[in-house]
Amino acid sequence: xxxxxxxxxxxxxxxxxxxxxxxxxxxxxxxxxxxxxxxxxxxxxxxxxxxxxxxxxxxxxxxxxxxxxxxxxxxxxxxxxxxxxxxxxxxxxxxxxxxxxxxxxxxxxxxxxxxxxxxxxxxxxxxxxxxxxxxxxxxxxxxxxxxxxxxxxxxxxxxxxxxxxxxxxxxxxxxxxxxxxxxxxxxxxxxxxxxxxxxxxxxxxxxxxxxxxxxxxxxxxxxxxxxxxxxxxxxxxxxxxxxx
Numbered sequence: 039x040x041x042x043x044x045x046x047x048x049x050x051x052x053x054x055x056x057x058x059x060x061x062x063x064x065x066x067x068x069x070x071x072x073x074x075x076x077x078x079x080x081x082x083x084x085x086x087x088x089x090x091x092x093x094x095x096x097x098x099x100x101x102x103x104x105x106x107x108x109x110x111x112x113x114x115x116x117x118x119x120x121x122x123x124x125x126x127x128x129x130x131x132x133x134x135x136x137x138x139x140x141x142x143x144x145x146x147x148x149x150x151x152x153x154x155x156x157x158x159x160x161x162x163x164x165x166x167x168x169x170x171x172x173x174x175x176x177x178x179x180x181x182x183x184x185x186x187x188x189x190x191x192x193x194x195x196x197x198x199x200x201x202x203x204x205x206x207x208x209x210x211x212x213x214x215x216x217x218x219x220x221x222x223x224x225x226x227x228x229x230x231x232x233x234x235x236x237x238x239x240x241x242x243x244x245x246x247x248x249x250x251x252x253x254x255x256x257x258x259x260x261x262x263x264x265x266x267x268x269x270x271x272x273x274x275x276x277x278x279x280x281x282x
Contacts, residue, residue, distance in 0.1 A: 040259065042066045042158055043105035045098065047088055047145055048115030049081070050074040052214040053164060056246035057112055057253045064254070069101035071145070072115070088115045088141030091148075098148040108152040110257045113142040114164040118216050119178040126178050138182035142189060153202050161197075162256045163190050164249075165206040167272045183208075187268055194266035203265040205256040210272025213243040239280050240273030 044061050048054035049070025058081050062068045070077045071086035071094075082104060086097035102108050116138045119126060126134075142163055153159040167173075168180040169187040187206055194204040211234050224230040234243060252271045255261055270276050 040158065042109040042258070043102075043107055044068045044110035044112065044257065045071055045101050045108060045145075045149065046112040046114055047071045047086065047141065048164075049112075050077055050083065052216070053209070053212065053246045053249050053253075054112070054114040056250040057114065060247070060250045060254050061110070061257070066110070067105045069097075069104065071097045071101070088144055089136045091144050094141075094144040095148045098145065098152070102149075102152045107155055108149055109156040109158045109160070111146060111149045111153065111161045112164070112253055112257065113145055113161065114253075115141050115145075116164060116182075119182075120175050121178060122175055123177040125175070131178055134178055135182055135185075138179075139185045139189065142186060146193065150197070150202070153197075154200055157201070158259045158262075159200075159202040160257050160261075161193065161202065161204045162253050163204070163206040164253070165190065165208045165268060167208050167210045167270065167275050169208060169268070171276050190268065191266050198265055203256075203261070205261070205265060205267045205269065207249060207252045207256065208268050208270045208272065208276070209249045210238050210244050210270075210275040212249060213245055238273035238275045239278040242273065244271055244273055 044066050046054050046058040049058040050072035058068045058070050069082040069084050071084050075083035075085040077083040084097045087093040119134045163186050165186045166183040168176050169183040190206040249271050252269050
């Protein structure tokens with residue numbers, strides 16, 4: 039397998055760390071771009087705030103300089119939000135969009151000059167099942183992830199002839215630090231977890247490692263004919279309706 043050069047935003051924990059670790063385990067050189075730079079070797083941890091264009095450009099350029107270029111961008115940094123359309127004010131809508139959507143824009147924009155020089159260029163965006171399935175009290179989060187899926191398609195069209203593939207992965211409810219925080223804050227964490235598991239036809243939460251496998255596939259040369267695709271990793275949540 040050809041050794042590639044990758045950056046993973048939000049790479050210090052959860053899905054991002056699982057993805058960065060998997061890519062590094064396959065012999066690729068990987069930098070994590072996160073508010074927290076501490077990551078295990080052989081990962082290169084770079085501090086980056088995806089809401090700050092100067093921070094993004096500096097981190098992307100530092101990774102490209104360290105590796106001699108870039109082949110893969112994984113736009114994974116994101117934050118959650120709960121509530122109906124009434125329950126978050128303008129400031130919270132702006133904050134979540136700034137991270138989840140404009141963060142993808144900033145990192146991709148900074149990386150494109152480097153990706154154009156790659157023979158195996160790809161971008162993978164972490165989206166969500168909420169982009170295509172209506173779930174209660176997820177209005178703001180769903181709006182951002184719907185934007186990410188649409189942005190993925192537009193970017194795939196814009197950059198196909200430059201040799202840059204763009205895809206996204208749509209996880210179902212995943213066993214991540216954010217979900218663990220939600221469960222911890224619930225009145226009955228065990229009952230809340232059981233409800234989340236029951237919501238997925240597979241009867242369990244998706245693991246970060248399963249999502250990482252899908253991201254790594256789309257990022258690599260093995261998926262060279264795949265672009266503009268949203269790959270569901272959701273235990274059947276989007277497409278299956280099983281009898282109870």
